[in-house]
Amino acid sequence: MKIYADNAATTKMSRAALDAMIPCLEEQYGNPSSLYSFGQRAKEALELARQDVAAVIKASPKEITFTSGGSEADNQALRSAAALGKKNGKTHIISTAFEHHAILHTLKALEKEGFEVTLLPVHENGIVRVDELEAAIRDDTCLVSVMFANNEIGTIQPIREIGAVCRAHGILFHTDAVQAVPHLPIDVETDNIDLLSSSAHKFHGPKGVGFLYARKGVRLTNLIEGGAQERGKRAGTENVPGIVGMAAALKDTAAHMEADTAHLIPLRDRLIAGLREIPHSALNGDEKQRLPGNVNFCFEGIEGESLLLLLDDRGICASSGSACTSGSLDPSHVLLAIGRVHDVAHGSLRLTLGEDATEEEVDYMIQNVKEVVSYLRGFSPVWRDLESGKTPHIL
Numbered sequence: 181m182k183i184y185a186d187n188a189a190t191t192k193m194s195r196a197a198l199d200a201m202i203p204c205l206e207e208q209y210g211n212p213s214s215l216y217s218f219g220q221r222a223k224e225a226l227e228l229a230r231q232d233v234a235a236v237i238k239a240s241p242k243e244i245t246f247t248s249g250g251s252e253a254d255n256q257a258l259r260s261a262a263a264l265g266k267k268n269g270k271t272h273i274i275s276t277a278f279e280h281h282a283i284l285h286t287l288k289a290l291e292k293e294g295f296e297v298t299l300l301p302v303h304e305n306g307i308v309r310v311d312e313l314e315a316a317i318r319d320d321t322c323l324v325s326v327m328f329a330n331n332e333i334g335t336i337q338p339i340r341e342i343g344a345v346c347r348a349h350g351i352l353f354h355t356d357a358v359q360a361v362p363h364l365p366i367d368v369e370t371d372n373i374d375l376l377s378s379s380a381h382k383f384h385g386p387k388g389v390g391f392l393y394a395r396k397g398v399r400l401t402n403l404i405e406g407g408a409q410e411r412g413k414r415a416g417t418e419n420v421p422g423i424v425g426m427a428a429a430l431k432d433t434a435a436h437m438e439a440d441t442a443h444l445i446p447l448r449d450r451l452i453a454g455l456r457e458i459p460h461s462a463l464n465g466d467e468k469q470r471l472p473g474n475v476n477f478c479f480e481g482i483e484g485e486s487l488l489l490l491l492d493d494r495g496i497c498a499s500s501g502s503a504c505t506s507g508s509l510d511p512s513h514v515l516l517a518i519g520r521v522h523d524v525a526h527g528s529l530r531l532t533l534g535e536d537a538t539e540e541e542v543d544y545m546i547q548n549v550k551e552v553v554s555y556l557r558g559f560s561p562v563w564r565d566l567e568s569g570k571t572p573h574i575l
């Protein structure tokens with residue numbers, strides 16, 4: 181059996197996205213900035229895509245800027261809000277300890293430029309507490325950035341409540357919604373969101389394209405200087421096929437969000453229940469307030485990389501955390517943020533189901549993870565010490 185269970189890292193392109201893109205590559209290849217009708221047709225396709233994207237999050241088309249993906253949208257959102265804050269003498273930013281590196285590394289850069297950053301804890305359940313966020317707000321706070329749903333442990337944050345607190349204090353609110361759009365219902369009006377980042381390849385669109393929503397009146401800072409594309413806020417000839425593909429994927433995925441959620445939750449819970457039978461294991465993140473397809477476990481006495489390689493031999497594509505940090509030996513900053521100690525955080529496994537996942541696949545994954553964990557523990561010195569009582573079990 182071949183199972184792709186790493187949909188938080190990237191997804192397969194949908195038929196809808198491919199069908200929308202091919203004509204843009206084969207025939208309608210004009211430059212949207214050209215004045216002749218051939219170019220203007222590309223411009224029209226671009227603006228239709230903008231309308232479709234805006235509609236899914238209940239924004240207006242003028243509030244959507246196309247980017248090269250989630251990372252660029254995150255960078256532009258933070259830099260824009262920081263620049264606006266600085267103009268008003270406000271240089272304090274609040275975020276969380278378990279954001280994506282596109283956020284954390286941009287915040288590090290802003291710190292070097294004189295901003296002060298408070299990273300909120302996310303607790304054992306992987307959820308930010310609104311009262312703690314409100315307590316961290318200062319007179320000079322210009323921005324709050326909290327991700328909609330975490331990419332490793334899938335926990336969903338109280339976005340609407342956080343947005344309301346920010347609104348009440350007159351502070352801009354950004355959310356990295358790359359894992360949430362369009363897998364969860366999002367309405368930038370009722371959710372009180374000022375800035376939102378999204379990426380096409382996380383919802384069956386192409387790689388290298390995404391968008392940034394910025395509420396009307398929130399002035400964006402340019403990351404790339406050049407031509408007047410995207411109202412002068414993002415120079416460079418637009419990635420028309422990518423943008424058109426993104427809009428098609430977004431519309432298509434959003435159209436069956438409810439059905440997909442209803443299909444995925446029982447499968448996710450079946451997978452969680454099955455993996456829980458493994459002794460000295462623990463689910464990471466809140467059990468219910470998590471993305472419909474996300475399962476993330478720690479197993480004691482296991483080295484995550486070995487687990488992944490052996491699962492790969494059995495046809496299962498999984499992850500130990502985020503694709504960006506695998507390859508490095510540091511344990512996931514997300515697992516450390518929810519209080520897992522280094523040794524335990526090293527033995528992590530993330531399985532993220534696609535909408536076409538089946539019960540048979542889930543059972544195959546449970547069976548194989550059980551076998552591989554027990555096989556690896558069989559010759560692990562760490563496990564021997566745990567079992568002999570030389571070191572105490574944590575899980």
Ligand SMILES: *Cc1c(COP(=O)(O)O)cnc(C)c1O
Pocket residue numbers: 188189248249250251252254280282327329330331356357358359379380381382388389390
């Ligand atoms: C994937 C991801 C990103 C980065 O998106 P890219 O389009 O790959 O740059 C940012 N934030 C989160 C939460 C993600 O999951």
